[in-house]
Amino acid sequence: MKNLLFHFNILRKKEEELETSPIIGLSSKQATLIHQYLNEETTLKQLNNKIEQLKIEIENEMKGVTSLQDHLGMKNVTYDEVEKMNTNLALQNDWNGWVNERHQFILSIHTVEDALKREQDELSRLEKEIECIEEKMWDESEYQELVNILDTLPKNKDLADMRNPFSYRNWLLLVCSFLLFIGAVPLYFLINFVGILTAVLGGFGTLLSFVLLYQGVKKQNKWFEASLKSENALVRVGQRELYRSEARGLVTEQQTLRSEWKHTLHMVEHQEERVRAHSKEIKKKQEELQRLDVDFAHLKQELRLPSSLQWELLQDAVNKIVKLKEMISRKRRSEQSIDRLTNDFQSSIHYWKNQFLSEGLEYTSWNSFDYMKQKLNEYETEKHKMNWRSQQISELKDEMEKIQLRLEGMENERDKLLQQAEVNTNEDYFRKAMNHERYHQLEKEIELVAYKMDTLTEEEEELLQNNRIEQRMEQCSSLMKELKEQQKHLRDTVAKLDYSLKQLEEGYDFKQLLQTYHNKKAELIQQSEDWAAYAIVLAALEQLQSMYKEKELPEILGLASSHMMYLTNNHYREIRLDEDRWYVLSGNDTIPIQQLSQGAKEQVYVSIRLALICSLRERGSLPIIVDDGFVHFDHDRSQRVIHLLKDISKDVQVIFFTCHPHFKEKFNEEEVVWMKARSEERSFPFLS
Structure with a gap:
């Protein structure tokens, strides 16, 4: 009983400790705000990218306008003067x-x-x-x-x-x-x-x-x-x-x-x-x-045209002025769009900045999404710990309720036993119980000995009658030894029962459960640490992937686009990646990769792979091995891809395995190595 009370008090202290343990990091409201802000990441980035794209378009328009003004001799003419020029269709x-x-x-x-x-x-x-x-x-x-x-x-x-x-x-x-x-x-x-x-x-x-x-x-x-x-x-x-x-x-x-x-x-x-x-x-x-x-x-x-302009160039000059007006109009529309988008962007940033400041959070920059993600990950980790603590508290409460019920039942049973034994304390009850048990045990032993003695007396009479007293004495002696062994065994059993009772009194089941609880707790902590490590690695990989897309991917796509233009004879002029979807540009059309033919898809794949290999060339030169590739290409495509491989082979070793003899015609004799097949009579060219 004392052990149960002791463990009950320990569980209560543990519960109070878990309830009063604070969550290190953010509050729930702050975490919700950061989560909402991270949900706006795509919108803000798209808005910023659109602003940057419009700035690039304006810069290109400015270059075109300046070039056209220089060509028309209108360097000192303002945009307003150009827009006021009467260039309608009737005129x-x-x-x-x-x-x-x-x-x-x-x-x-x-x-x-x-x-x-x-x-x-x-x-x-x-x-x-x-x-x-x-x-x-x-x-x-x-x-x-x-x-x-x-x-x-x-x-x-x-x-x-x-x-x-x-x-x-x-x-x-x-x-x-x-x-x-x-x-x-x-x-x-x-x-x-x-x-x-x-x-x-x-x-x-x-x-x-x-x-x-x-x-x-x-x-x-x-x-x-x-x-x-x-x-x-x-x-x-x-x-x-x-x-x-x-x-x-x-x-x-x-x-x-x-x-x-x-x-x-x-x-x-x-x-x-x-x-x-x-x-x-x-x-x-x-x-x-x-x-x-x-x-x-x-x-x-x-029209502010040069006085030396000839009559024959008038129509061309008028067309260029109309084009200049259109370019200026596009530039002004782009500037208006930039102003509108910038105002929306600044309003959004101002709104989020005020929200962060009102919640006591630091707002360093609009694109500090990685920092916000780190803070949110820390919060999620702490929240996970808090949930784990709450679960611990709930389990401890359940355990305490069970112990409380067991204590109440044991107290009721103890009171009944004390009343039945007519004693007042537990020590008197245990002493009386032991004496009572010892008394009944001795009675059983006396009865057993008396029974055996009666049996022995009858046997002695029979032995006396049959003149086998000595033999019976030996049997009695053996029986006495056996009885002593049984007595010893009973004493051992009593000792085991006493030990079992003592273990029950000391709460052996609770210790076992507590040990299981701590084992599960240790496993959960290890799993939490593993999850946190995986989350950090995932965030690092996502950051590395984003950085790679921003720095390395444009160069790779540019090189792949040049490869694609050469392989398709300028039919497809650019490869793009937009929101994890691949496109190719053909003229003014944007075509998803999924809509291309199998041959065109393979050309896109070859262009990207070769561009990736060429981009990694500075980090280490490794050979390119092509195993019987380009078998679905026609003659023109095959000729172009072989020519591209030859051009790349100036900087990187290219090994081309094939069993198709028509590829041999595209290489010089000194570039071909014939390899004898073991299982067949014919040999295959190995083109290097």
């Missing part, structure tokens, strides 16, 4: 119309200038022709004098008559008479009456002809006489006739020249009129072109 169409109109003007001016040049050439030709005619023409006085001289000379008919007085009429009569005479002779022989009449008429005609001929001859004789008289006169006028012929030729020539001169002069006047018309048209078009140039100059001034 762009007007500018196109101006450019086309000016181009048409220039073409028409060139056309008119070409026509003017042709007209001027024709005019020059006509003027030269007039000069040639004027060089051949006489003066008007000389020409009139020649005409007057020609008029004073005898006419050609008179001269002819003087030369040939035997006129044409006389010759005609003579010929007709001869023909009539000749014609009458055949008719006479052919026709009788008519022929005779005709012959008469022919004869009469012949006679008449001879008469006329005679008169002509007579006149001719007279002419000869007159001719002799006028011979001297003809000699005198011979020179005059010759001069008249030359004069007539000269007059005719001068008349022809004057006619040509007048015609050419008329053509010159007409040509000059056409030249003046073309010149007037050119001047008008040049004035229009000058007006367009003035408008173009005003337009360039309005």
Whole structure:
């Protein structure tokens, strides 16, 4: 009983100690606040990453804007001035119309200038022709004098008559008479009456002809006489006739020249009129072109373009200004987004800072998530210890309740036993109980001895009767020894029972349970320490993984992207990892890895593996061993991956095992090592 009370008091003190033991670290409210803050880690990081991404976009836009402004010669033009520039679609169409109109003007001016040049050439030709005619023409006085001289000379008919007085009429009569005479002779022989009449008429005609001929001859004789008289006169006028012929030729020539001169002069006047018309048209078009140039100059001034900008570059400049405005607009939108996101970010940070300060926590930086995780892990560890202590307290309370019930039952039983034994103290009860037990035990022994003595007396009588007393005495002696041994055994049993009773009194079961409890407690503490160690290792691994992603992964992905571009002939240009999901970029499309074909997936895998190997090259050079790879690649892919391996082999040893002979064609003979297979007759190439 005393032992039970002693252990009961020990358990109560242990319970009080566990209840008053504080949790080292954070309060429950602080831990809840940190947990809520850690739940916002992804949101805050995404917000910060978006802000950084927008800053990078703004920086890129700034570079593009600056480059475009430099190209347009608009270094000193502000963004507001650029945005105020009128570059709407209708005005762009007007500018196109101006450019086309000016181009048409220039073409028409060139056309008119070409026509003017042709007209001027024709005019020059006509003027030269007039000069040639004027060089051949006489003066008007000389020409009139020649005409007057020609008029004073005898006419050609008179001269002819003087030369040939035997006129044409006389010759005609003579010929007709001869023909009539000749014609009458055949008719006479052919026709009788008519022929005779005709012959008469022919004869009469012949006679008449001879008469006329005679008169002509007579006149001719007279002419000869007159001719002799006028011979001297003809000699005198011979020179005059010759001069008249030359004069007539000269007059005719001068008349022809004057006619040509007048015609050419008329053509010159007409040509000059056409030249003046073309010149007037050119001047008008040049004035229009000058007006367009003035408008173009005003337009360039309005758009703040360089004065040296050519018309042909106007549309390109307008397009670049529109692009510049779009870039400035995107930049302003990005800046507004940054301002909005920054305000949201700062508001969130300010809110969490106030929450931490209100709970008495230190808020060092918004990205001190590792520190917060460490604090929360410490809290969780302490909370686990607290739960373990609470469980201990609960178990101790249960044990104390059991002990309390046992104490109450034992006290009730003790009181009953004391009343039955008519004693007052436990010592008197134990003493009386032992005496009573000893008394009953001795009674049993006496009865047993008496029984045995009775048996012995009967046997002695029988032995006496049978004369075997000595033998029976020996048996009695043996029996006495056996009885003594039994007595000793009973005493040992009593001693064991006393020891068992003493153990029960001292609470042997409670000690056993307490020992089991401490063993379980030690195991739980060891498991808690193991869990804490694993949690620390896990946090360290997560931190190492995060650091590796931030520092090493971008370089690896960049190198893998370059490998992927080469292997796919620029079809896929980038490999990305976003929230533990892999993507590839093809043009402007973002494609998840799961949607690629098997060959494309293998190319992504090869690109990443080779990039990882190349990134670890500085830490230690290890060979690359490829065992019968790329068997699903087509000829072009195989050629490219082999070329990539050859390029990598300049810095890292590459060993390529294959049993496909077509790979041998992609290597030089000195790079191939043939390995004889043991189980087969054929050999396999080993490409290094």
